[in-house]
Amino acid sequence: MPLDLGIKNLSDFFPGLREGTVNLLYGSPGSGKTIIGIQYLMSGASKNEDTLYISLDESAYEVKKDFEEMDWTIDAINVIDAVPSSKKREINPYREVTQITEVLSMREVSSKSHMREIDVFNLRATLKNILTKRNFKRIVLDSLTSLKLFYTIGVEPEEAAIAFVDFLRVLQDTTVLIIADDFDDLNNVMRMMDTVLRIEREGNDFTLEIVKSSYLLKKTFHSLSLTKSGFVVE
Amino acid sequence: MNRLKFGIQWIDEMFNGGLPDNKVYFIVGDSGTGKTLLSFRFLYEGLRQGERCLYIATDRPPYSILNPITESFGWNLLSLSVMDAVPTPSLYSTVYPVRDMTAKGEIREVSNMNKNIEKGELTFDSLQLKLELEYEERKYDRVVIDSFTTLKRFGVEEERRNPVMAKFIRFFIEKGSTAIFTDNGNINSLKPEMVISGGIIYLSRTIKRNSDSRSLKILKARGTQFDPEEKNFKITDEGFELLRQKK
Numbered sequence: 001m002p003l004d005l006g007i008k009n010l011s012d013f014f015p016g017l018r019e020g021t022v023n024l025l026y027g028s029p030g031s032g033k034t035i036i037g038i039q040y041l042m043s044g045a046s047k048n049e050d051t052l053y054i055s056l057d058e059s060a061y062e063v064k065k066d067f068e069e070m071d072w073t074i075d076a077i078n079v080i081d082a083v084p085s086s087k088k089r090e091i092n093p094y095r096e097v098t099q100i101t102e103v104l105s106m107r108e109v110s111s112k113s114h115m116r117e118i119d120v121f122n123l124r125a126t127l128k129n130i131l132t133k134r135n136f137k138r139i140v141l142d143s144l145t146s147l148k149l150f151y152t153i154g155v156e157p158e159e160a161a162i163a164f165v166d167f168l169r170v171l172q173d174t175t176v177l178i179i180a181d182d183f184d185d186l187n188n189v190m191r192m193m194d195t196v197l198r199i200e201r202e203g204n205d206f207t208l209e210i211v212k213s214s215y216l217l218k219k220t221f222h223s224l225s226l227t228k229s230g231f232v233v234e
Numbered sequence: 235m236n237r238l239k240f241g242i243q244w245i246d247e248m249f250n251g252g253l254p255d256n257k258v259y260f261i262v263g264d265s266g267t268g269k270t271l272l273s274f275r276f277l278y279e280g281l282r283q284g285e286r287c288l289y290i291a292t293d294r295p296p297y298s299i300l301n302p303i304t305e306s307f308g309w310n311l312l313s314l315s316v317m318d319a320v321p322t323p324s325l326y327s328t329v330y331p332v333r334d335m336t337a338k339g340e341i342r343e344v345s346n347m348n349k350n351i352e353k354g355e356l357t358f359d360s361l362q363l364k365l366e367l368e369y370e371e372r373k374y375d376r377v378v379i380d381s382f383t384t385l386k387r388f389g390v391e392e393e394r395r396n397p398v399m400a401k402f403i404r405f406f407i408e409k410g411s412t413a414i415f416t417d418n419g420n421i422n423s424l425k426p427e428m429v430i431s432g433g434i435i436y437l438s439r440t441i442k443r444n445s446d447s448r449s450l451k452i453l454k455a456r457g458t459q460f461d462p463e464e465k466n467f468k469i470t471d472e473g474f475e476l477l478r479q480k481k
Contacts, residue, residue, distance in 0.1 A: 028453075029424060029428060029429070029434060029453055029454040030433075030434070030452070030453050030454025030455065030460075030462070034456075057429060057430050058430065058456070059404075059407070062256075062257070062407070062456075062457075065235055065457060066254075066456050066457030067457075068235075069235050069254065069457045069458060070457075070459075083404065084400075084401070084404070085404065085408065086362070086401045086402070086403075086404035086405035086407075086408055143429065145426075145429050146429055146430060149396045149400075149426040149429065150396050150397050150400045150426075150430070151397075153393075153394070153397055154393075181429055183424055201462065203462050203463055204462060204463075
């Protein structure tokens with residue numbers, strides 16, 4: 001059974017993400033990528049699936065506040081808050097491959113929940129530990145661009161990103177949606193994806209393009225509108 | 235979430251009531267597009283609301299920017315705090331009605347003691363340390379760094395740049411401040427730090443022989459609905475004046 005994106009009326013044209021695959025959603029800043037990511041997770045949560053949001057751009061608390069501002073309650077989503085605190089005095093290329101954080105539910109997230117310095121290695125180690133104990137049906141990584149830019153000290157960002165995506169591909173029971181910015185060079189990771197989606201914004205008109213899919217599709221471009229309850233197909 | 239206004243009605247409306255607070259925003263634009271003026275309008279509005287506001291200058295000594303603005307627009311900026319973080323030595327009088335938060339020397343002194351830091355050096359680490367000490371005395375609601383481009387150029391070695399910038403941005407968010415960083419650039423050169431920003435305002439200006447047109451566009455804003463259309467405006471002695479839109 002494919003996993004729907006939670007976008008109303010889209011499944012008439014696009015069944016969703018294939019179970020156990022890794023997929024990409026990219027677009028320019030401000031185009032609505034995070035909203036789609038959260039919709040994808042909320043749709044799972046409404047079916048009592050275990051969902052996980054890996055927050056690299058903004059701390060989980062900020063994400064929660066942003067969505068509360070739009071009157072969305074996202075408490076049912078679990079989160080790994082990987083945004084480090086500014087209190088760390090020196091940033092050095094060092095590697096710690098132990099688990100550095102726990103999964104929280106968004107309900108538990110507060111402005112106090114912050115963690116130690118994190119990089120692509122200990123993030124992977126942390127996920128590995130967590131995922132041996134608990135199965136998540138849906139995971140969103142927001143964003144791969146941040147992972148490359150801010151979490152790869154002393155390693156080649158591109159290689160680190162590929163290795164990280166490769167690690168996510170091994171998870172059989174989990175369907176992953178990776179978010180990235182369109183100015184990022186995504187050629188290397190795109191090859192590894194089952195589905196590639198792109199969101200574009202022109203004024204208040206949003207278009208979702210299904211760049212790559214393993215389903216036979218009649219339609220590639222879908223006009224979306226942003227409503228109080230998220231994106232819908234017009 | 236509170237909203238912080240610019241005090242310019244049409245811009246505040248574009249953000250559906252003002253900037254969501256406790257985030258870091260970028261104003262992007264080439265030289266002469268109005269970045270400094272817009273960020274000063276933001277600080278001025280904060281002062282009018284009784285908030286604490288801080289201007290950190292890295293391009294030119296603050297007074298050379300403040301004086302023309304006060305003269306042209308009549309804004310009372312006396313209670314603004316100013317930090318001169320220009321990375322080259324400059325001479326200016328400290329006997330001035332504007333409260334000077336620090337001299338460059340102080341920045342230098344509080345920077346990492348076990349390192350031999352050159353006179354007037356400006357780094358992310360030293361600036362953050364200086365601000366941490368300052369915040370123990372007083373917290374700021376609104377902070378402007380003008381320009382972030384210069385801070386980035388002088389403030390950190392290339393290999394550490396992105397994580398150090400991320401840490402610096404986190405500082406303002408954790409302290410509960412709302413910050414605007416100005417960036418000399420254009421719409422085709424969005425930079426890594428903007429990925430983790432709360433929003434991006436883009437200013438542009440086209441000067442032809444008999445026309446001078448300015449426009450403002452919101453590229454991104456987290457946690458709020460926003461008007462993404464590009465707006466034409468002009469700068470008059472009243473400030474930012476919205477022009478009748480084409481189309």
